[in-house]
Every structure is written in structure tokens, then in C-alpha cells.
Amino acid sequence: MVTETDVQNAVVELLRKTVVRLPADVKSALKAAAEIETEEVPRMQLKAIMDNIALAEEGNTPMCQDTGVTIFYITLPRNCEVDVEKGIVDGVRLATKEVPLRPNAVQPLTRKNPGDNVGERMPFINCKVGDKEYIEITVMTKGAGSENMSQLGMLTPSQGVPGIKEFVLSTVLRAGGNPCPPMVLGIGIGGSSDICMKLAKEALLRPLNERHKDSEIAALETELLEALNMLDIGPMGLGGRTTVLGLNIEYAYCHTASLPVAVNVQCWAARRGTVRIHPDGKLQFPTHEEG
Amino acid sequence: MTKRLKTPLSEDDVRSLKAGEVVYLDGVVLTGRDEVHIHALEHLEKGESIPVDFKGAALFHCGPIMRKSGDAWEVVAAGPTTSSRMNSLEPEFIEKFRPGAIIGKGGMSQPTVDAMKKHGCVYLAITGGAAVLAAKGISSVSGVEWYELGMPEAIWILNADNFGPLTVGIDSHGNSLYASVNEKVKENEAKVRERLGLKK
Numbered sequence: 001m002v003t004e005t006d007v008q009n010a011v012v013e014l015l016r017k018t019v020v021r022l023p024a025d026v027k028s029a030l031k032a033a034a035e036i037e038t039e040e041v042p043r044m045q046l047k048a049i050m051d052n053i054a055l056a057e058e059g060n061t062p063m064c065q066d067t068g069v070t071i072f073y074i075t076l077p078r079n080c081e082v083d084v085e086k087g088i089v090d091g092v093r094l095a096t097k098e099v100p101l102r103p104n105a106v107q108p109l110t111r112k113n114p115g116d117n118v119g120e121r122m123p124f125i126n127c128k129v130g131d132k133e134y135i136e137i138t139v140m141t142k143g144a145g146s147e148n149m150s151q152l153g154m155l156t157p158s159q160g161v162p163g164i165k166e167f168v169l170s171t172v173l174r175a176g177g178n179p180c181p182p183m184v185l186g187i188g189i190g191g192s193s194d195i196c197m198k199l200a201k202e203a204l205l206r207p208l209n210e211r212h213k214d215s216e217i218a219a220l221e222t223e224l225l226e227a228l229n230m231l232d233i234g235p236m237g238l239g240g241r242t243t244v245l246g247l248n249i250e251y252a253y254c255h256t257a258s259l260p261v262a263v264n265v266q267c268w269a270a271r272r273g274t275v276r277i278h279p280d281g282k283l284q285f286p287t288h289e290e291g
Numbered sequence: 292m293t294k295r296l297k298t299p300l301s302e303d304d305v306r307s308l309k310a311g312e313v314v315y316l317d318g319v320v321l322t323g324r325d326e327v328h329i330h331a332l333e334h335l336e337k338g339e340s341i342p343v344d345f346k347g348a349a350l351f352h353c354g355p356i357m358r359k360s361g362d363a364w365e366v367v368a369a370g371p372t373t374s375s376r377m378n379s380l381e382p383e384f385i386e387k388f389r390p391g392a393i394i395g396k397g398g399m400s401q402p403t404v405d406a407m408k409k410h411g412c413v414y415l416a417i418t419g420g421a422a423v424l425a426a427k428g429i430s431s432v433s434g435v436e437w438y439e440l441g442m443p444e445a446i447w448i449l450n451a452d453n454f455g456p457l458t459v460g461i462d463s464h465g466n467s468l469y470a471s472v473n474e475k476v477k478e479n480e481a482k483v484r485e486r487l488g489l490k491k
């Protein structure tokens with residue numbers, strides 16, 4: 001049977017892989033961006049990013065010093081008897097020491113830093129029950145530079161799709177070079193204020209090369225991505241053709257009288273990772289198959 | 292054009308740099324972000340001395356991950372933090388402490404551009420998040436001051452060896468790549484609006 005210690009060890013391994021290696025879809029998007037860039041300054045920025053990714057993999061070190069705060073999405077089997085949440089908290093604590101992760105989590109008012117990335121509701125764990133036999137744990141290690149550029153807009157229904165586009169555009173203009181572009185945008189539409197922000201972050205969990213299954217939403221994703229890349233904010237805000245590396249939308253039905261829209265801004269270091277813990281203790285890392 | 296310079300930087304070094312050029316640095320690089328700025332200015336006001344000399348120094352907006360191996364510190368990852376958070380403090384910091392270069396990401400606002408022109412300082416952009424690449428350009432760590440501010444906020448005294456690539460984002464003649472990109476982006480915004488079917 002899987003124990004809490006198994007979960008803890010799986011989480012340490014997951015965090016190590018996540019902060020060291022980018023998922024394949026993000027890497028190939030960066031490579032494609034480097035290929036279309038013609039100007040000297042942005043080429044240099046993208047080359048530095050690619051060199052950095054290779055060095056991080058070689059040395060098994062975190063690709064960025066901001067290893068973020070840890071946000072988890074877990075799916076449990078119906079009859080799960082392990083205290084997965086405890087395993088995760090212990091895993092974060094151990095990973096902070098062993099990987100190492102930068103101790104980022106602080107008490108919001110006193111700003112006191114416990115030094116282990118663990119505190120009230122941190123790591124934050126989103127939990128649901130699924131129909132698989134394995135425990136699935138997905139983590140996003142989210143840096144502050146990009147997160148601080150995220151925004152929620154409570155639009156009125158009459159603002160409609162143009163209002164949504166307007167809001168996304170103004171978020172990107174406001175963000176400029178701050179979130180370490182080329183950036184990835186996770187966009188939530190609908191729900192309520194809290195659900196909308198949550199959708200925006202969940203949108204960042206989808207691979208960049210996968211469009212939404214609803215064709216209308218997929219078309220909006222493509223339209224926004226292409227248009228925003230005409231801005232030429234470029235890598236690190238120093239100008240260039242790729243400002244937005246990827247753009248995913250998730251939506252939920254909402255009240256007839258409201259239109260929430262949320263943008264969660266992510267940096268080029270779009271780190272996410274998933275581990276599956278099978279009943280026999282075997283681990284599988286679908287986001288990090290090559291290592 | 293690529294240049295290689297050694298810190299502390301002379302005024303001639305600084306004035307020779309033009310926006311868009313690429314630089315690699317050797318010599319001491321000091322980290323300092325929000326708390327270092329606040330702390331240093333407070334110390335000065337109270338007439339207290341500070342433990343490092345910022346004159347001609349390269350001040351790196353960075354909150355690194357460090358590891359102690361034996362008695363010595365080593366850099367695990369050391370990429371830049373968002374410089375604009377220091378916008379309100381930097382002009383005064385430059386005036387009082389006279390650093391030769393500020394290294395960071397995202398650029399800084401007009402008052403800092405003005406202070407750089409007046410006192411002779413440049414802004415060197417290092418690729419955000421490229422922390423392992425940055426660490427590769429740091430050969431050793433001489434020490435740490437104000438460690439009580441916390442690992443990311445302390446002053447780390449780093450020895451740079453071919454540290455870069457750094458792009459001159461703001462030079463000491465009032466030129467800012469960020470300002471020119473901003474102007475272009477404003478022009479492009481009109482095209483984007485048209486493409487999205489939005490009002491001008």
C-alpha cells in the first residue's frame with residue numbers, strides 16, 4: 001500500500017523535475033520563438049534562455065532562482081486511505097532543503113519567513129476525487145514576477161467579447177517586460193470572481209500546443225495570441241516578435257448579470273509537473289517523460 | 292558590439308557604454324533589492340556607515356538561492372528580480388551611493404534614467420529567470436552582509452568572471468531601450484486593436 005512517506009518522496013522528486021526541466025511543449029515553443037526572431041537584442045535574450053535551460057538540465061539545478069510558491073492539483077482514487085495532503089506538505093518541506101527551493105512563503109502581514117515554504121494554507125492544495133486507481137499530483141511552482149501582473153475584471157455582460165479582448169490587451173500592456181516575457185497567458189472567462197481566477201490558473205496547466213476543445217474558444221485563443229504578438233514587447237520587454245508564447249482559455253457558465261474575466265500571467269519558465277503514484281508504488285511523470 | 296569591463300567602473304567606463312551594446316563584467320558584483328535600498332538610505336540618514344562600498348559598483352537586483360558548503364557560500368541560482376519595484380528608491384540611491392551599474396530585469400522609470408544621466412550610471416539588462424547562466428558567471432562568493440534581512444534580501448558579495456551577457460538597457464546619456472520599445476508598442480497597439488476589432 002502507498003504510504004504518506006511514498007507521497008512525500010514522490011513530491012520531492014516531482015518538485016525537483018518541475019523546477020529543473022520545462023515540459024516539452026514549452027521548450028519547443030521557445031525554440032520556435034528563437035527561430036523566427038531576426039533582431040539582435042531579442043535573439044540574445046532567447047539564446048540566454050535556451051542556454052540557461054540546457055545548463056539547468058545538465059547541472060540538475062533550478063532553472064530560475066524564484067522557485068515560486070507551490071500550488072497543487074490532486075486527483076484521488078475513490079477509496080484513498082493515505083493522507084495525501086500531509087505527504088505533500090512534508091514533501092514541500094523536504095524539497096525546500098534538498099532540491100533546494102528558495103524559501104519564498106511568508107506570513108502576508110508580518111512577512112515572517114518560516115524558511116520551509118510551509119505555512120497557513122501553503123502549499124495550497126486543490127483536491128478532487130477521480131475514477132482512476134492512481135493518485136495524481138500536479139504542481140505549479142509559480143514565480144512572483146509574473147503572478148504580480150495577473151488581473152481580474154468584473155465586466156458587465158454588455159461589454160461582451162470586445163470587453164474581454166480589451167481586458168486581456170490592457171493586462172499585457174500593463175505587464176510589459178516585467179513578467180519575464182515571452183509570457184504565457186492563462187485566461188478564465190465566466191464563473192464568479194473566485195472561480196474565474198481559478199480557471200485562469202488552470203488554463204496554464206494545459207500544454208501550449210493544445211487548443212480548447214470548443215472551437216469558438218479555440219478560435220479566440222488563436223486570435224488573441226496572434227494579435228498580441230503584433231505588439232512587439234518582445235523577450236524581456238526589449239522588443240521582438242514573441243511577446244506571448246502561448247495562450248489558453250478555460251470558461252465556466254456564469255450569472256446572466258455578470259461577465260468575469262481573469263488573466264493569470266506566467267513567465268517563460270512555465271513550470272508545471274505531474275506525478276502518478278500507482279497502487280504498487282510505481283511512479284510515472286507524464287509531463288517529464290524524458291527525465 | 293561586445294565589451295568586457297571590470298568593476299568598480301570608472302566614470303569613463305560608464306560613459307562609454309551605449310544603449311543596445313552587450314557587456315560582460317569581471318570583478319565584484321553586489322546584490323541588493325528592496326530591503327537593501329531602504330536599509331542603506333536609512334543608515335545614511337542616521338549617519339551610520341554601511342558595510343560595503345557602492346561607489347562604481349555593479350548593484351544586482353537579485354535575490355539568489357545560496358548554499359553553504361563547509362564555510363563557504365556558493366550560488367545555486369542568481370537571476371534578476373523585477374527592477375521597477377525599486378523605481379521610487381533608485382534615483383536617491385544613485386545620487387547618494389554612486390553605483391556605476393545597476394543590473395536587473397524589466398527596466399526602470401524616467402526619474403532613474405535621469406539620475407543615471409546626471410551621476411553616470413547604466414542599467415544592464417540580464418535575462419530574467421536565466422539564473423543558472425548568471426550563476427555560471429560568478430566564480431566565488433566573498434561574503435554576505437545584512438544576512439538578517441533574509442537570504443533573498445541580503446547583500447551578497449559576488450566575484451564575477453565574464454558575467455553576462457548583459458544588454459545596456461539604459462545608458463548614461465538619457466537613452467533607454469525600454470522607452471523606445473514603449474513608443475513602438477504604442478504605435479503597434481493601434482494595429483492590434485484593428486485586428487481584434489476594438490475601438491481606437
Ligand code: SF4
Pocket residue numbers: 064065066067068142143144145146178179180267268269370371372419420421
Ligand atoms: S517571472 Fe518567472 S522567470 Fe522571471 S524571475 Fe520570476 S519565476 Fe523566474
